[in-house]
Amino acid sequence: MPDRISPEKQQRIDFESQFIKFEMIDLLSKTILDELECWANENIFKPLGGNLTVQRPLNESVNACAIANPKRPVEAVIKINMGMIREIYRDSFVFPPFSEQFVKDSSNVAGLNAQFRNLGFTFGSGLPVIPRNKRNAFYFSFEEIYVGRNERFTEDATACRCMYFEVALAWVFFHELSHLVQCHYKLKSQLSAGTDFIEFYELNSSGSNSEENSKEQSREILADMEGIDLTLKYMIRKDIFSAGALYIFMCALGCLYNRFYNGYPERIDIGQGSHPHPIIRHEFSVAFIANAISQKLIEMGYAKDKENVGIAIVYLSVRANLLSGIYWGWRYEDKEKGALTSFMKYSTSHDHESRRACCLALEVEMNMQLVTVASNHLMRDNFLASLSQMKSFFDQSD
Numbered sequence: 001m002p003d004r005i006s007p008e009k010q011q012r013i014d015f016e017s018q019f020i021k022f023e024m025i026d027l028l029s030k031t032i033l034d035e036l037e038c039w040a041n042e043n044i045f046k047p048l049g050g051n052l053t054v055q056r057p058l059n060e061s062v063n064a065c066a067i068a069n070p071k072r073p074v075e076a077v078i079k080i081n082m083g084m085i086r087e088i089y090r091d092s093f094v095f096p097p098f099s100e101q102f103v104k105d106s107s108n109v110a111g112l113n114a115q116f117r118n119l120g121f122t123f124g125s126g127l128p129v130i131p132r133n134k135r136n137a138f139y140f141s142f143e144e145i146y147v148g149r150n151e152r153f154t155e156d157a158t159a160c161r162c163m164y165f166e167v168a169l170a171w172v173f174f175h176e177l178s179h180l181v182q183c184h185y186k187l188k189s190q191l192s193a194g195t196d197f198i199e200f201y202e203l204n205s206s207g208s209n210s211e212e213n214s215k216e217q218s219r220e221i222l223a224d225m226e227g228i229d230l231t232l233k234y235m236i237r238k239d240i241f242s243a244g245a246l247y248i249f250m251c252a253l254g255c256l257y258n259r260f261y262n263g264y265p266e267r268i269d270i271g272q273g274s275h276p277h278p279i280i281r282h283e284f285s286v287a288f289i290a291n292a293i294s295q296k297l298i299e300m301g302y303a304k305d306k307e308n309v310g311i312a313i314v315y316l317s318v319r320a321n322l323l324s325g326i327y328w329g330w331r332y333e334d335k336e337k338g339a340l341t342s343f344m345k346y347s348t349s350h351d352h353e354s355r356r357a358c359c360l361a362l363e364v365e366m367n368m369q370l371v372t373v374a375s376n377h378l379m380r381d382n383f384l385a386s387l388s389q390m391k392s393f394f395d396q397s398d
């Protein structure tokens with residue numbers, strides 16, 4: 001399995017860890033996850049007579065899981081390791097100032113904007129301006145301490161750092177919650193008698209055969225998509241939804257999939273794992289996010305039809321993909337200066353046929369499992385409304 005992380009860069013990152021205050025990430029993640037746990041209990045689990053517990057184990061591994069009890073499916077647990085929370089915090093801290101520096105030092109973003117004819121939705125600065133009334137609560141807690149402290153603590157970078165951490169962590173929580181509310185335990189075929197708990201770990205679990213793998217992998221895609229849908233609804237509910245916040249969310253997803261890509265081969269197939277190839281997860285997520293956002297903007301009265309907002313969403317998505325890919329290469333990977341990372345190569349036509357075949361195979365599995373998901377879903381208002389608007393994720397005409 002290829003390890004793309006540069007040993008020298010990893011050493012520097014390990015060295016940095018001593019400067020990351022545990023108390024800080026403990027407090028910030030607790031604030032977000034306590035509120036999410038409370039929301040899920042009030043709106044999903046308590047009305048069904050159940051309970052959700054969220055735990056943050058002191059474990060270095062970058063992992064998270066959902067645990068379901070088939071005998072009491074409404075008694076559930078979500079675990080997000082502190083190791084994962086720390087890495088999200090680290091990227092939320094470094095990605096925004098990197099973006100500002102990258103735009104100062106290169107013409108890539110100017111070139112991209114020109115391709116989009118410098119229309120009103122493009123922006124030439126490194127980061128979007130998140131309007132003051134759409135910044136999150138963390139920003140206002142840190143504004144006086146951080147903004148203007150040095151050139152890395154611009155107002156935009158601080159607003160984007162605070163937003164990145166909140167939406168990235170919320171998406172991890174909602175991905176796990178989606179395994180539970182979609183009752184994925186009902187779709188596991190190899191339940192041994194007397195199994196009390198079923199765990200859906202995000203890392204290091206492997207399936208037994210490719211037929212079972214493709215079923216498991218399609219459930220991960222379903223959890224990714226409902227995780228996105230719930231994160232967008234969360235942003236709207238918290239009144240922090242804006243084009244800038246959406247862009248930061250897309251960048252955070254890009255960084256997470258780049259992180260998951262380490263260890264995967266540069267070859268796309270169903271493979272042996274319980275999780276799809278991160279390139280495939282990314283393709284489904286990008287397709288779903290574009291559809292879900294345009295639908296929400298129409299519902300909220302910000303757009304008349306999908307064409308109206310489609311081009312702006314494509315711009316944000318292409319730009320987020322570019323910036324998160326370049327950031328990942330610079331920050332973590334062993335590669336030549338200026339070269340595309342292996343992940344970024346897939347933004348081109350690289351290995352198009354295998355990608356398409358893999359996506360279509362997973363889409364078939366997904367559609368079969370959606371019958372069970374739709375009839376057992378624990379939430380009445382769920383992602384199926386967005387999903388039903390999409391005929392197919394991928395062009396099947398050629």
Ligand SMILES: [Zn+2]
Pocket residue numbers: 175176179200201202220223
């Ligand atoms: Zn999962």
